[in-house]
Amino acid sequence: MxxxxxxxxxxxxxxxxxxxxxxxxxxxxxxxxxxxxxxxxxxxxxxxxxxxxxxxxxxxxxxxxxxxxxxxxxxxxxxxxxxxxxxxxxxxxxxxxxxxxxxxxxxxxxxxxxxxxxxxxxxxxxIPSAPVIPRGAEIVMLHDHILGDNAERVPYLADTPRVAQMCAVAGSIQWSLNRGLELPYWYYGKMSVLVPLYLQTRENITEAPDLVAPLQVNADSLLVRTVLLPSMPYANARVAVTRHDRLPPWMLAGWHxxxxxxxxxxxxxxxxxxxxxxxxxxxxxxxxx
Incomplete structure (x- = not known):
């Protein structure tokens, strides 16, 4: 046995x-x-x-x-x-x-x-539940990694001052959270949250976002570790749903x-x-x- x-x-x-x-x-x-x-x-x-x-x-x-x-x-x-x-x-x-x-x-x-x-x-x-996002949580970003190491992922912000870049990312995160667009996301042995970032247009939220941001949910803050292209986190999002068609069409299309x-x-x-x-x-x- x-x-x-x-x-x-x-x-x-x-x-x-x-x-x-x-x-x-x-x-x-x-x-x-x-x-x-x-x-x-x-x-x-x-x-x-x-x-x-x-x-x-x-x-x-x-x-x-x-x-x-x-x-x-x-x-x-x-x-x-x-x-x-x-x-x-x-x-x-x-x-x-x-x-x-x-x-x-x-x-x-x-x-x-x-x-x-x-x-x-x-x-x-x-499937473990994604953490509940606390109301009023501060968005904290590892900006050097997000907007420095991965600057090629946000070329449209290249000529924008660093503070304005951070405000754009934080504002996009909050906009998506207000509309319930976050997804469950598994990473490093536990469930987390993935948020689509619509930085250039928000006319159609069924289309692919510019980026997606994994969030580490803490008691009073949301830590943004990095930003990813929409196809990158597919495998980690896939384990967090019962069927692949439960994922947004834009994520499936990006992965395909x-x-x-x-x-x-x-x-x-x-x-x-x-x-x-x-x-x-x-x-x-x-x-x-």
Whole structure:
């Protein structure tokens, strides 16, 4: 049998930006099973090497374990593939066993499917709620990073004084919050908030914003760590909703346009400094079963 304590110990610290490597240290997952999961689930654009899908299960499987939403037999444990379903609305399950290859991940994914044989079927984990934004919270910006390191993302503010730039970003954040345009956003082991920034036009909020801003919600302030292009935070926003169509159309369109060029590093940590896209390289296979 498998205990929650055992599985949590194997998962390790949840507060990491390297979510997929953390999950690979927990369980061996073959490319073939990732492909099978993508084939069985409702069609989505998962990006190069289906890395967004890997990140999705790398977040949702730990949630299942943390919330006790797993079942087990004497040699296997079972979780749902997050909230993924087949085109017929049937939940998809993941089956894990102990890894028999010495010196590798302690567990291995051995089956993906909607028709597994388990003593009891697990239920999907609850997606944690985004933090409530306190009324009257001060907007605090890491301006050197937002308007200095990433100045190429806001070229239309290049000739604007620094204080005016900060006021423009802060005002755009408040405008979006007043209209309830914020989105749930998962980052560094916890839920946060993502806010679209309409800096050049606000005539149609169904169209893509100029930028999006991840907010760290504190007791009396909103910390703006960086600003991102609309396609950048897709993977982190995707794990925070039950289905991809729950995301705004502009985010889906932006992701579809850039999915083929986004690297695993950019998907893993969208807030890190972005290097030029390079061909994705396959990770070494650690072996399983």
């Amino acid at each position: 498998f205990t929650q304590e055992e599985l949590l110990t194997a998962l390790g610290d949840p507060y990491t930006k390297e979510v997929v490597p953390r999950f690979h240290r927990f369980a061996y997952v073959s490319d073939a099973l990732i492909d099978r999961l993508a084939e069985q689930a409702l069609a989505e654009v998962w990006g190069r090497q289906r890395y967004v899908l890997e990140k999705y299960i790398a977040v949702h499987v730990p949630w299942s374990i943390e919330q006790g939403r797993f079942t087990c037999s004497d040699r296997q444990f079972y979780v749902t593939a997050g909230h993924l379903q087949t085109r017929y609305g049937t939940p998809i399950y993941l089956v894990f066993e102990r890894n028999r290859v010495p010196g590798t991940s302690p567990y291995a994914l051995v089956r993906v499917g909607a028709d597994i044989a388990a003593p009891a079927l697990p239920t999907p984990p609850d 346009a850039h999915a083929a060029s986004a690297t695993s590093q950019q998907i893993e940590d969208p807030e890190a400094p972005q290097a030029a896209s390079a061909p994705a390289s396959a990770e070494a296979d650690p072996g399983g079963l």
